[in-house]
Amino acid sequence: MNRVVITGSGTVNALGTDVSETLLSMQEGKCGIGPLKFRDVDRLSIKIGAQIKGYTETDYFNRQELVLYDRVTQFAILAARQAVNESGLIFGGELSENSGVLLGTAAGGMNTWEDNYRAVFESGKNRVHPFVVPKLMNNAATSHVSMEFNLKGPSFTVSTACASSNHAIGLAFQMVRSGMVDVMIAGGSEAMLTFGGVKAWEGLRVMSKDACRPFSDNRSGMVQGEGAGIFVLEKYENAISRGANVLAEIVGFAMNSDASDIVVPSQHGASTAMIRALKDARMDINDVGYINAHGTGTRANDTTECAAITKVFGAHVKKLMVSSTKSMHGHALGGGAALELVATILAMRHGFLPPTINWKGSDPKCDIDCVPNQSRKAQTGVALSNSFAFGGLNAVLCLTHPDFS
Numbered sequence: 001m002n003r004v005v006i007t008g009s010g011t012v013n014a015l016g017t018d019v020s021e022t023l024l025s026m027q028e029g030k031c032g033i034g035p036l037k038f039r040d041v042d043r044l045s046i047k048i049g050a051q052i053k054g055y056t057e058t059d060y061f062n063r064q065e066l067v068l069y070d071r072v073t074q075f076a077i078l079a080a081r082q083a084v085n086e087s088g089l090i091f092g093g094e095l096s097e098n099s100g101v102l103l104g105t106a107a108g109g110m111n112t113w114e115d116n117y118r119a120v121f122e123s124g125k126n127r128v129h130p131f132v133v134p135k136l137m138n139n140a141a142t143s144h145v146s147m148e149f150n151l152k153g154p155s156f157t158v159s160t161a162c163a164s165s166n167h168a169i170g171l172a173f174q175m176v177r178s179g180m181v182d183v184m185i186a187g188g189s190e191a192m193l194t195f196g197g198v199k200a201w202e203g204l205r206v207m208s209k210d211a212c213r214p215f216s217d218n219r220s221g222m223v224q225g226e227g228a229g230i231f232v233l234e235k236y237e238n239a240i241s242r243g244a245n246v247l248a249e250i251v252g253f254a255m256n257s258d259a260s261d262i263v264v265p266s267q268h269g270a271s272t273a274m275i276r277a278l279k280d281a282r283m284d285i286n287d288v289g290y291i292n293a294h295g296t297g298t299r300a301n302d303t304t305e306c307a308a309i310t311k312v313f314g315a316h317v318k319k320l321m322v323s324s325t326k327s328m329h330g331h332a333l334g335g336g337a338a339l340e341l342v343a344t345i346l347a348m349r350h351g352f353l354p355p356t357i358n359w360k361g362s363d364p365k366c367d368i369d370c371v372p373n374q375s376r377k378a379q380t381g382v383a384l385s386n387s388f389a390f391g392g393l394n395a396v397l398c399l400t401h402p403d404f405s
Helices: 019-028 071-087 093-097 110-122 132-136 140-149 161-178 195-202 236-241 267-281 299-318 333-350
Strands: 004-013 099-104 155-158 183-190 227-235 248-257 290-292 321-323 382-389 393-400
Touching: 004 019, 004 071, 004 161, 004 236, 004 333, 019 333, 071 110, 071 140, 071 183, 071 227, 093 099, 099 140, 099 161, 099 333, 110 132, 110 195, 132 140, 140 155, 140 183, 155 161, 161 183, 161 227, 161 248, 161 333, 161 382, 161 393, 183 333, 227 236, 227 333, 248 267, 248 333, 267 299, 267 382, 267 393, 290 333, 299 382, 333 382, 333 393
Parallel strands: 099 155, 099 183, 290 321, 290 382
Antiparallel strands: 004 227, 004 248, 183 227, 248 393, 382 393
């Protein structure tokens, strides 16, 4: 069994267009949520989201590329370029053959779906561009990343709602650990902030109209976001032998299903996933210093997740720090866990805990230290990153700092 380390990371999200900008925003507790700007937003009852501001696609891609790249693919490629550049890897020959891509997304090319539905149903057009299907398909981002870097190993897309990215990263971790591949580019991307995307979520009545306030007694729901987080996973021995900078080590992963309800979370499912991730990592509960929570800001999720954490960690929960960075970058759905892994790695590397902003007051059913409103200096050797998705699909990663022993 190989040890697996992360040697590159990249991100595009509402807090920043790269990892450095995201770090500063999280240290300062900035909020990336604001008024949405797109066609027909006035018809929505929910008019806020964590939209990437100032993004112009033609600054990064030419016309020929944009024929094929939906916004979700653009984000994935930009984040992947950052990650691969940081890793220092150059893919060719045998390394290309033994390296792959595994990305998560919930909705895929949502912008392309919407643009072409409007063209056909609203404008009455009878023809669409021949590349509509290749542009909107869920595996488009994965395929284009593999082509961008000449990665000829296993490449596919995972779509498990809000757990998509953690599933993708966890499976990539297992593939490198088993020796199936040498390197995997893994993570997730989402770009669902469209009129139709938000309108669909409005129907669930789980969205906040003003702010995302995880664990707060006055929380009123989740807020959608967008963006991508991409990572380079490789064998520890190879990374050390080539002098790579190790950002973190993935030491455990677990996934399971509640098998109970399509939207209501399960305390048993969440707690079991955390327990199994720790078992896979061969870690004790007392080793864990930080959890990046799923923390959506809904009444059901936050109370269920806090109950699950308390069940797993017992008395140690009083020493445990748990925050939800969704309060800053919104819920990027299939890409959300990837953004949260960026946050978790930054926390471990830079000795701080990202805050849960917008917190107003304690909820007795969320009796945890949620690092309210301001980041906090703290050294964390072991951390968990939780994802609990609609459909009852749970995925938990366990990471260690390179200096942890």
